[in-house]
Amino acid sequence: MAPPTTSKPVRLLVALGVVIVGLAVWAFWPGTSSSVRLGLDLQGGTQVILKPTPISEGAEITDEQLSQTVSIIRQRVDGLGVAEAEVTTQGSGGGAVIVVSVPGVNQDRVVDLVQRTALLDFRPVWGISGAAPLTATPAPEPGATDAASPGASPSASPSASASAPASTAASAAASPEASGSGTPAPLVQAAENSPEFQEQLAALDCTDPLNFTGGRPDDPEKWLGTCDVTGTAKYNLEPAFIKGTNVTNANAVLPQGGMGWVVSLEFDSEGARALADASTKLTGLPECGTPGGNPCNAFAIVLDGVVTSAPRFNEPILGGQAQIEGDFTAQEARDLANVLKYGALPVTLEPVDVTTVSPTVGNDQLRAGIIAGLLGLLLVGVYLLLYYRMLGLVAVLSLVIAGGILYLAFVVLSKTIGLTLTLAGVAGAIVAIGITADSFIVYFERIRDEIRDGKSLRQACDSGWVRARRTLLAADFVSILAAAVLYFLSVGSVRGFAFVLGLTTLIDILVAFWFTHPLTVLIGRTAWMQRGSKMTGLDKSRLGVDHSAQSSGGRGRGRTRQSSKEVSA
Amino acid sequence: MSRLGSLGHRLYAGEVSYDFVGRSKRWYIISAVIVLIAIAAVLIRGLNFGIEFRGGADFSLSNATCTVEQARDVAEEATGAQSIVTQTASGTVRVQTETLTPERSSEVAGLLAEACGIPKDEVRVQVVGPTWGQEISSKALQGLLIFILLVTIFLSIYFEWRMAIGALVALAHDLIITVGIYALVGLEVTPATVIGLLTILGYSLYDTVVVFDKVKENTRGVTGQSVLTYAEAANLAVNQTLVRSINTSVVALLPVVAIIIVGAGLLGAGTLLDLAVVLAIGMAAGTYSSIFIATPVLVDLKNRQPEIKALQARVLARRKAGRTEASPRGAGEGDDADGDDESTGDGTTSGSPSTRVPGGPRQQPRRQARSRRR
Numbered sequence: 001m002a003p004p005t006t007s008k009p010v011r012l013l014v015a016l017g018v019v020i021v022g023l024a025v026w027a028f029w030p031g032t033s034s035s036v037r038l039g040l041d042l043q044g045g046t047q048v049i050l051k052p053t054p055i056s057e058g059a060e061i062t063d064e065q066l067s068q069t070v071s072i073i074r075q076r077v078d079g080l081g082v083a084e085a086e087v088t089t090q091g092s093g094g095g096a097v098i099v100v101s102v103p104g105v106n107q108d109r110v111v112d113l114v115q116r117t118a119l120l121d122f123r124p125v126w127g128i129s130g131a132a133p134l135t136a137t138p139a140p141e142p143g144a145t146d147a148a149s150p151g152a153s154p155s156a157s158p159s160a161s162a163s164a165p166a167s168t169a170a171s172a173a174a175s176p177e178a179s180g181s182g183t184p185a186p187l188v189q190a191a192e193n194s195p196e197f198q199e200q201l202a203a204l205d206c207t208d209p210l211n212f213t214g215g216r217p218d219d220p221e222k223w224l225g226t227c228d229v230t231g232t233a234k235y236n237l238e239p240a241f242i243k244g245t246n247v248t249n250a251n252a253v254l255p256q257g258g259m260g261w262v263v264s265l266e267f268d269s270e271g272a273r274a275l276a277d278a279s280t281k282l283t284g285l286p287e288c289g290t291p292g293g294n295p296c297n298a299f300a301i302v303l304d305g306v307v308t309s310a311p312r313f314n315e316p317i318l319g320g321q322a323q324i325e326g327d328f329t330a331q332e333a334r335d336l337a338n339v340l341k342y343g344a345l346p347v348t349l350e351p352v353d354v355t356t357v358s359p360t361v362g363n364d365q366l367r368a369g370i371i372a373g374l375l376g377l378l379l380v381g382v383y384l385l386l387y388y389r390m391l392g393l394v395a396v397l398s399l400v401i402a403g404g405i406l407y408l409a410f411v412v413l414s415k416t417i418g419l420t421l422t423l424a425g426v427a428g429a430i431v432a433i434g435i436t437a438d439s440f441i442v443y444f445e446r447i448r449d450e451i452r453d454g455k456s457l458r459q460a461c462d463s464g465w466v467r468a469r470r471t472l473l474a475a476d477f478v479s480i481l482a483a484a485v486l487y488f489l490s491v492g493s494v495r496g497f498a499f500v501l502g503l504t505t506l507i508d509i510l511v512a513f514w515f516t517h518p519l520t521v522l523i524g525r526t527a528w529m530q531r532g533s534k535m536t537g538l539d540k541s542r543l544g545v546d547h548s549a550q551s552s553g554g555r556g557r558g559r560t561r562q563s564s565k566e567v568s569a
Numbered sequence: 570m571s572r573l574g575s576l577g578h579r580l581y582a583g584e585v586s587y588d589f590v591g592r593s594k595r596w597y598i599i600s601a602v603i604v605l606i607a608i609a610a611v612l613i614r615g616l617n618f619g620i621e622f623r624g625g626a627d628f629s630l631s632n633a634t635c636t637v638e639q640a641r642d643v644a645e646e647a648t649g650a651q652s653i654v655t656q657t658a659s660g661t662v663r664v665q666t667e668t669l670t671p672e673r674s675s676e677v678a679g680l681l682a683e684a685c686g687i688p689k690d691e692v693r694v695q696v697v698g699p700t701w702g703q704e705i706s707s708k709a710l711q712g713l714l715i716f717i718l719l720v721t722i723f724l725s726i727y728f729e730w731r732m733a734i735g736a737l738v739a740l741a742h743d744l745i746i747t748v749g750i751y752a753l754v755g756l757e758v759t760p761a762t763v764i765g766l767l768t769i770l771g772y773s774l775y776d777t778v779v780v781f782d783k784v785k786e787n788t789r790g791v792t793g794q795s796v797l798t799y800a801e802a803a804n805l806a807v808n809q810t811l812v813r814s815i816n817t818s819v820v821a822l823l824p825v826v827a828i829i830i831v832g833a834g835l836l837g838a839g840t841l842l843d844l845a846v847v848l849a850i851g852m853a854a855g856t857y858s859s860i861f862i863a864t865p866v867l868v869d870l871k872n873r874q875p876e877i878k879a880l881q882a883r884v885l886a887r888r889k890a891g892r893t894e895a896s897p898r899g900a901g902e903g904d905d906a907d908g909d910d911e912s913t914g915d916g917t918t919s920g921s922p923s924t925r926v927p928g929g930p931r932q933q934p935r936r937q938a939r940s941r942r943r
Contacts, residue, residue: 049701097706111671168771241909275934352698353621354671354677358691361631369841372831376824383819424764427844430828434773434821441820443780445813471782477777480721482716491714494705497764501771 003267009518016514020232020405027411036407037414038421039496042366044104044359046110051260052098052347061347068338069347070303073114077102086418090495097352108520111351120244120340121220123237124278125298126193128288129202130234187218188225198236201225202401206234218305229309230281235307237300239279244303246271250340252333254322263324265340272320280316282313301340308339369426376433377403384437394523395440398516402436405507411505424497432504435479439512442475443468443520445504472512479505519521580808587811590804593865600742607749609908615753617761621697626669628681629693633662635685642666643684647677657777663736668805669696709763713770735867736777739858743773747851756846762891765847772848773855775862776817780863783810784864792876807864820855849914 028034040047054061054067056424066089074087077100087103100114188204190197206212206227218224220240227234249266278299280559288296288310298312312326324336357365377399384392413419446468451458483502487495524530580586589596618629633640637654644652644664652666664681674696682689717737724733747769783806791802825848833843852859871877 051698051701082830091708093709159625172846186729186834320629347592350698351671351696352701353705354674354694354696355691356694358693360691361629361693364631365841368831372828372841375831376827379827380820384815387816392864410613424761424844427761427764427828427841430824431821431844431848433824434817435772437820438775439815441813441816445810445816471779475778477723478720478778479771479772482767482774485716485719486709486712488703488765488766489715492710494709494760495768498767501768532617 009521012514012518013522016401016510019271019408020401023405023408023412025107027408027415030464031175032415034411035414037418038362038366039101039425040101040355040362041357041423042362042369042421042426043103044357044362045101045358047102047355048100048111048114048351049351049353050098050100050114050349051352052096054347059307060095061096064338065339066098066416067228067347070098073098073100075304076113077110086420089358089423109353114139114349117449119218119220119305120247120301120303121218121240122242122278122297123220123224123240123300123302124282125211125235125288125300126223126238127236128233128296128298128310129236130206133354136479148281155386171415189222191222193223193236193238197223197225201236202236204234206231218302224305226306228310231301233307235300235310236294237302237307238295240302241299242271244340246274247340250327250337251255252330254330260325261330262326262327263337263340265322265324265334267320267321273459274316274320275322276319277315277454278318279318284312301336303339305564309336355558365423366426368382369430373426373430373433376387376430380433380437384440384510389524391440391444391447391520393436394516394519395444397519398440398511399433399437402504402507403513405511406504409507419499420496421500422496422499426498428500429504431500432508434507436504436511439468439472439476439508440516442471443512444518446471447520449536457524457530458521461521469513469517474508476505476509580811581717581792582687586804586808587708588640588804589807589860590800590865593869596865600858601650603792604742604749607745607752610749610752612756614751616748619755619757620665620695621701621760622703622758624668624679624697625834626674626697627695627799628650628664628678629661629695630664630681630685631661631691631693633685633687635662635732637662639684641680643680644677646850647680648673652764660875668698670697675706678936695871700843708764709767713767716770717762724778726871727880728785731867731870733779734865734870736781737912738773738866739855739863740770740773741778742858742862743851746854747847750850757843761843762847764849765844767845768848769851769855773822774856775861779817780810780814780859780864780903781867783807784867792880795880795887798881798884799871799877800881801884803864803868803871807860811860814856819851821852822849825852 043131048209050073052066070087070089077085077087081136085103086099088099088101090099098114100110102110117126188197188200191199197566204225204227208231212227212231213230220243222239224237224239225235226237239264247265249264249269252261253264254261273488282299285295285297285309287511288298298310300307300310302308309324311326328336350448379394381396382400384395386392388395410419410421414421443465447457447460448464450464451457455463480502483498483505487502490498610834628644630640633656635643637656640662641654641664644654644666648666648669650667652664652775654665657665674694678692678694679689682692715774717740721730721733721737724730724736742764746769747766750756751762756762777916783805787802787806787809791797791799797805825845828841828845829849832845872881
């Protein structure tokens with residue numbers, strides 16, 4: 001067995017103090033959110049669990065498709081302008097589901113929004129202007145990037161290349177996080193490029209995140225006025241000439257000859273024909289962004305209502321294979337390829353569980369959970385105090401400390417990994433009161449056993465701990481194992497519960513090792529505890545200790561003084 | 570309270586001893602009957618699965634002013650199918666129908682809200698597709714199996730495989746009884762119930778591990794002496810941890826009772842209440858089984874080992890010869906002089922005096938060295 005851990009109880013208490021202060025500073029650091037994020041069942045809102053199924057029979061959903069789906073849904077949900085909306089996946093492969101949680105929004109809208117299939121289409125660009133509404137005129141970025149490669153594709157295949165503006169790479173002018181104000185303006189669409197349409201487009205504010213986060217699938221048959229995905233430019237787009245479903249493949253490749261990453265594209269026969277027509281027509285047009293350049297030589301890749309990228313044609317593309325060039329990094333090229341490949345989402349999303357909780361009900365549940373927790377804590381505290389007296393007080397303090405650490409941990413985890421506290425989690429925490437208190441009971445019973453064996457109180461605090469510690473670790477290991485297995489294998493509310501169970505078990509171990517045990521040892525060194533009055537919970541008559549033990553207790557006191565001097569020195 | 574305290578002492582010293590192990594047949598029969606009733610209940614009555622498992626729509630209207638009949642009329646007219654309407658003590662009306670599309674469910678929620686005089690936003694709506702519940706359950710079942718496999722490996726390494734079996738028998742006992750009571754009473758099985766069952770799983774094993782740890786300690790080197798049989802040493806361990814088991818159960822049940830009180834009083838049916846009910850049943854069964862089932866099963870398994878059999882024969886022969894001696898408790902504790910921090914604990918070889926089991930250096934030399942340290 002390891003050497004006794006009790007020689008420096010003060011050190012352990014100080015260490016725990018440091019941990020708590022550290023957590024508190026982290027939790028309440030100015031400028032960050034210092035509250036526990038509540039799940040929808042506690043604050044009200046709508047949760048939709050979506051099960052993706054491949055459109056084609058028997059196909060498997062790849063992780064790439066899944067993450068693409070999630071990012072599209074996330075963009076749409078962000079577009080709702082609700083703070084703290086969440087889109088997560090649970091599970092993987094065939095069993096994966098997507099969980100969308102939106103606080104405080106009526107279910108109809110959320111379900112409608114997330115369930116809709118994202119549309120990908122290719123539209124000729126009629127004109128490009130600055131992002132801001134009406135007057136502001138920053139130089140339109142997309143037109144400036146024709147430096148890429150005039151003769152970049154010397155391949156014998158008729159695949160021509162288009163140079164892409166690196167708009168996917170451009171840094172966002174504003175954070176894509178929803179500002180929480182208002183709803184996105186209706187999509188600017190019209191059957192013709194009419195003056196009204198142009199007026200509406202001029203009024204469109206592409207610096208507002210609501211307008212460039214997508215979620216409003218466009219009608220491919222109509223003209224579209226929209227923003228690019230980073231909110232840095234505004235596009236006037238003609239009706240689509242190719243739909244996303246015409247794209248058969250897209251890959252990020254690094255061609256030999258080293259022009260940097262490019263995205264290669266393949267189309268089906270219909271897409272290839274349309275591409276040949278459009279490219280032939282567009283190559284003759286002036287550069288976009290130049291004066292009078294309407295319509296101009298570029299086509300926009302529009303995903304879910306916003307422009308992902310707008311390359312220009314270098315030459316007519318006749319073979320159904322194209323290549324998009326630009327100053328891509330490997331990641332940007334892969335992202336664009338994914339958009340092109342999965343943009344039209346080869347999955348259907350079926351809402352398998354839709355739950356709406358009104359904020360009132362959510363608050364009631366939270367309040368009931370808190371009341372139940374406090375009542376449980378009170379009952380357990382009274383019982384422990386009655387039974388263990390002074391030691392019971394140590395146990396109650398330990399429970400309070402454990403509760404405090406749990407709260408701080410929730411706050412810290414809320415801001416670091418986005419933990420949300422659900423009702424199942426609250427239940428887990430309440431249940432954990434009993435299991436945490438059990439650790440103290442096991443220890444105290446061991447101390448009593450040791451005293452019955454004739455040990456002095458001080459010895460008993462040490463040797464009882466060595467035995468209790470082993471039991472605790474074994475028993476808590478089983479709990480943690482259960483929590484970990486459940487967390488990784490389950491979905492829905494079971495997961496939240498398992499997380500809290502695991503967290504509380506870890507805190508239980510921390511508190512038992514760094515608080516309960518050292519504090520018990522310190523208290524055990526006091527003369528009052530040594531005398532063993534009724535209030536200590538260790539009085540000799542109750543424990544039935546005989547005289548020989550008391551004499552050894554007397555010697556134990558002598559040694560205690562010495563070692564407390566050592567500690568304070 | 571103080572009576573329980575001194576009972577603790579007498580249990581520890583072996584002055585008072587309940588024969589948990591020796592009367593194992595009795596406990597087995599009691600448990601077998603309960604388990605059979607539970608299984609029969611599940612087979613005959615079946616479980617009342619909530620809409621999360623069957624699929625369907627659930628509308629919860631708190632502070633509703635309508636009657637159950639009114640709500641049912643509205644719901645059945647709107648959906649054209651039968652619906653289940655219940656009202657809880659706190660005035661919440663709950664309407665359950667078959668699965669609806671999200672749009673339809675929104676309509677029905679609006680109609681119900683109108684009929685019951687509350688704003689539509691106050692209606693809690695849940696719509697679950699029919700396959701979703703199966704998926705949750707199969708995931709939970711998969712997790713359960715993997716957990717049991719891992720915990721068996723852990724217990725076999727930390728204790729021994731016989732203890733793993735004992736713990737698993739106790740676990741199965743607890744789970745079957747809990748599920749059986751659900752079937753008997755007709756309580757609704759919700760995801761919270763599944764969570765509760767999984768907690769019982771952890772709790773039951775946790776409880777058993779604490780008892781087994783004491784058994785392991787008491788029976789260390791048990792074959793090196795001839796005073797106590799394995800069964801007696803194990804029984805003593807159960808008695809010695811009895812006070813702890815009682816205290817732990819009380820302390821674990823108190824918060825659960827608090828949830829039931831608060832849940833029933835303030836909320837009506839809900840996740841918390843569902844969870845608390847299943848926990849209350851399971852924890853009670855868990856405490857019972859760690860005392861009355863796990864250890865007796867372990868002893869039965871151990872008694873098949875040749876050396877344990879030999880021990881039993883030796884002890885009984887020795888008793889027959891009238892040489893049973895009650896060595897005085899606490900002997901040798903006075904010379905406990907070297908209690909410095911390096912070697913806390915007594916320096917005598919009697920690892921745990923109350924068990925009166927001298928260490929067995931021939932069988933377990935390493936163990937001996939460890940127990941000296943305490």
